[in-house]
Every structure is written in structure tokens, then in C-alpha cells.
Amino acid sequence: MKKYTYREAVEYINEVPKFTKKNEPGNTAELLRRLAHPEKAFRVIHVAGTNGKGSVCAFLESVFREAGCRTGLFTSPHLVRINERFQVNRDPVTDEDFLEAFLHVMQATEDMVEDGYSHPTYFELLFAAGMWYFRQQGIDILLCETGLGGRLDATNTIEEPVLSVITSISFDHMEYLGDTIRQIAAEKAGIIKAGVPLVYDASCPEAAGVIRQRARKLGSPAVAWEPCMSTVTERTQSSVTFRMEYSPFCDIPVTVPFAADYQVANASLALIAADMALKRYPDLSEGHPMTVSDIADSIAETVWRGRMEEVRKDVILDGAHNEDGIRQFLKTAERIAEEKEVSLLFSAVGDKHWKTMIGRICESVHFRSVVATSVGGSRRISADELAREFRLHTDSPVWALPDPEDAYRKARSIQGDSVLLCCGSLYLAGAIEELLEEETC
Numbered sequence: 001m002k003k004y005t006y007r008e009a010v011e012y013i014n015e016v017p018k019f020t021k022k023n024e025p026g027n028t029a030e031l032l033r034r035l036a037h038p039e040k041a042f043r044v045i046h047v048a049g050t051n052g053k054g055s056v057c058a059f060l061e062s063v064f065r066e067a068g069c070r071t072g073l074f075t076s077p078h079l080v081r082i083n084e085r086f087q088v089n090r091d092p093v094t095d096e097d098f099l100e101a102f103l104h105v106m107q108a109t110e111d112m113v114e115d116g117y118s119h120p121t122y123f124e125l126l127f128a129a130g131m132w133y134f135r136q137q138g139i140d141i142l143l144c145e146t147g148l149g150g151r152l153d154a155t156n157t158i159e160e161p162v163l164s165v166i167t168s169i170s171f172d173h174m175e176y177l178g179d180t181i182r183q184i185a186a187e188k189a190g191i192i193k194a195g196v197p198l199v200y201d202a203s204c205p206e207a208a209g210v211i212r213q214r215a216r217k218l219g220s221p222a223v224a225w226e227p228c229m230s231t232v233t234e235r236t237q238s239s240v241t242f243r244m245e246y247s248p249f250c251d252i253p254v255t256v257p258f259a260a261d262y263q264v265a266n267a268s269l270a271l272i273a274a275d276m277a278l279k280r281y282p283d284l285s286e287g288h289p290m291t292v293s294d295i296a297d298s299i300a301e302t303v304w305r306g307r308m309e310e311v312r313k314d315v316i317l318d319g320a321h322n323e324d325g326i327r328q329f330l331k332t333a334e335r336i337a338e339e340k341e342v343s344l345l346f347s348a349v350g351d352k353h354w355k356t357m358i359g360r361i362c363e364s365v366h367f368r369s370v371v372a373t374s375v376g377g378s379r380r381i382s383a384d385e386l387a388r389e390f391r392l393h394t395d396s397p398v399w400a401l402p403d404p405e406d407a408y409r410k411a412r413s414i415q416g417d418s419v420l421l422c423c424g425s426l427y428l429a430g431a432i433e434e435l436l437e438e439e440t441c
Contacts (some may be wrong), residue, residue, distance in 0.1 A: 049167025068287015079430035151190020170208035170324030236259035260308035306429035362393035373407030
């Protein structure tokens with residue numbers, strides 16, 4: 001097998017989409033078999049959904065780490081470096097460990113291809129490398145986010161999770177998952193395993209019906225979270241506090257360290273899931289027996305980048321990039337705009353409904369200024385094109401700067417005493433996070 005450096009390994013993975021296609025889960029299962037099934041070496045909570053699944057994983061990771069567990073976190077996409085996708089106790093994998101995992105997976109890949117199997121996809125390679133790494137690290141529990149969908153996702157080769165979680169369902173990736181909510185919900189519900197407990201977001205009745213029916217068919221005990229179960233009691237520019245009508249958390253105020261109301265739903269799902277998992281597997285908290293207050297405090301300590309994150313004073317970064325994400329983003333933007341002027345830094349990629357997004361943004365909030373920029377490689381939309389669309393919907397001054405760094409600095413220079421909101425793409429969130437990291441070095 002060829003020798004690789006870390007940089008060459010990352011380049012190879014990034015090139016994979018150019019020469020392979022999406023595979024059936026059986027291909028991933030074969031890759032894992034050749035690695036001696038690393039995914040069976042630890043407990044797993046498996047999380048699917050349209051929006052919020054990464055946040056739920058992050059909240060749960062915080063709870064289980066506080067309980068004394070050695071935690072693994074597998075999420076996607078990454079914002080700055082690919083290493084962010086594999087974390088142990090919230091520390092991203094080192095370059096050396098990433099390379100070691102990659103080399104083991106590549107050996108298995110070459111053997112598979114020689115035997116007539118398909119070359120693993122980008123996501124399959126990363127998933128297998130992550131599972132191998134987590135086994136080497138001796139984790140106790142993995143918080144695992146699906147990539148795309150659920151039923152046919154590479155992560156769905158995990159056969160016996162301790163718990164399944166399904167977050168909110170809305171329209172996204174319709175070319176793969178279907179063009180109705182019922183079809184999309186059915187794909188997400190594909191992660192439900194016979195007899196394995198399920199927690200799910202029931203805020204969309206149509207999606208909830210599909211999920212509930214699937215759980216009943218498989219004999220999976222299911223707990224539904226509905227918006228009426230969680231009531232916001234306090235908001236600040238950087239946090240939301242709520243109370244939940246679900247035992248044992250009824251009398252406990254829970255603070256989410258993000259400005260967005262949508263994180264209340266994600267934190268509520270995580271609270272229910274954590275309670276169920278800790279009761280089912282009490283040994284998970286042997287290192288630190290968890291009270292309900294401890295669990296709530298863990299939620300308040302969660303760090304999750306690029307999701308309504310206040311990265312600098314009066315600068316809020318959100319990775320909202322589909323219609324429901326933008327709708328949720330706007331709820332927070334409208335609330336902030338009631339108290340303070342707001343400015344906008346925006347970008348989007350071509351396979352999203354970006355014109356609709358811009359229209360809704362301008363209908364909902366009046367911005368002091370708008371700066372458009374371009375991100376996303378081959379999927380990018382020019383800053384000029386985005387700016388032209390904004391000018392059709394707003395009389396606010398609009399600037400177009402193709403380079404994200406120039407755009408961020410421009411937005412900051414004209415921000416004044418307003419709150420700068422940055423949204424439209426995880427690529428934009430990543431570009432700004434990277435810029436801010438360089439500023440602190």
C-alpha cells in the first residue's frame with residue numbers, strides 16, 4: 001500500500017467524490033467487518049433529523065462527559081478542519097491519529113476493491129476511520145450523527161444503539177430523500193431499530209405520524225417531545241432559559257448557551273435522551289452519579305460552534321442553510337431586532353433555495369446593512385449575484401465582496417452599534433471561524 005502523509009490522506013479523501021458513487025449500507029458493513037467491527041466496541045446513541053442533530057449530539061456529549069464517561073463525538077460537516085469530525089472528550093483527533101486510522105481503513109479498502117466491492121465513498125471512509133479511532137481510544141459512549149437521511153446512511157450499519165433520536169423534520173436534500181415530509185420522515189425513521197428506545201421531535205404532525213408508526217411496527221418504546229412541553233422563561237442575546245414539563249426535569253430551569261429558540265427543542269430532546277440512557281445503563285454515570293440539576297448544568301456548558309454562536313461581542317454566527325433553518329434563524333433575528341439594530345453577512349451555495357431564503361430574510365427583518373460574499377467551491381454563487389437578489393427585496397445598502405475575509409472585515413467596519421448576524425451557509429460559518437482562530441493565534 002502507498003505511504004501517505006496526513007495532508008495526502010486528507011487530499012485523497014477529498015478527491016473520493018470524483019471517482020465513486022453512493023453505496024448501499026452493505027458496502028459499509030463489509031468495510032467494518034474487515035476492520036473487525038470497531039463500532040461494536042462501545043455504546044452508541046444514534047441521531048438523525050433534518051436540523052439540530054449535531055446540536056443534540058453536542059448536548060448529550062456534554063452530559064455524558066460530566067457523568068465521567070470517555071465520550072466520542074462523530075459529526076458532520078466540519079467547519080474548519082476535517083479532524084473536527086472525530087472528537088474524544090471534545091478534543092478533535094490529532095493529525096497523527098487521523099493518519100493512522102486512515103491507513104488502516106485504506107488497507108481494508110484496497111482489499112475490498114480487489115475482491116470486487118465498490119470503493120467506499122467520502123463519508124464511508126470517514127465513518128470507518130472514526131469507528132476505528134474510537135475503538136483505539138477506548139471510549140465508553142459515542143454520540144453519532146447521521147450524514148444524509150438515515151435508512152441508507154453509512155452510520156445505519158450500527159446495529160444495536162442504546163438509543164435512537166430523531167430531531168426536527170423539514171425539507172432538505174429532496175433529490176435524495178423525497179419531496180414530501182412523509183417521504184423524508186420515512187428515510188429518517190430508517191434508523192429506528194427493533195426494541196431500541198426512541199426519542200423524537202413531534203412538532204410536525206405529519207412527520208411524527210410516520211415516525212410513531214415505524215416505532216410501533218418495530219416494538220420500539222418511543223417518547224415524543226412536543227413544543228408545548230418546553231416553555232421559555234428568559235432570553236438574553238447569548239442564551240435562552242426554559243422549563244420542561246417532563247419528569248424528572250419539571251422544576252429545573254435549563255439554560256441553553258445559544259441565542260436561538262430552536263435550541264430549546266434540541267436541548268429538550270437531549271434531556272429526555274440522557275435521562276432514558278442513564279436509567280437504562282446506570283453504569284454510564286458510575287464515575288459521577290448525575291442528578292437532574294447536574295444534567296441541566298451540563299446543557300448550559302455545551303459548546304457547539306456555528307449554531308447561533310456569539311463569536312465576538314455583537315457578532316452572532318449561524319450555519320442555517322436550508323428553508324427551515326433560515327426560518328428558525330429569523331425568529332431569533334426578529335427578537336434581537338426588537339431591541340437593537342441588526343446587520344447581515346450572508347452567503348449561500350447553489351443547490352439551496354437561496355433566492356427564497358433571501359426573500360424571507362428581507363421580509364422578516366430590516367437590516368442596517370447587508371454584505372454578500374461567496375463560498376462553497378464548485379457550488380458557490382457569486383457575491384454579485386447574491387447582492388443583486390438582495391437589492392430586489394431591500395432598500396438597505398448592500399455590498400458584494402467575493403472573499404469571505406474581506407466581506408467579514410467590511411461587515412465589521414460598517415456595523416456600528418448593531419448586532420452583526422452571519423448566516424446562509426456552513427461554509428461561511430467555517431470561513432469566519434477559521435479567520436477568528438487566526439486572529440487569536
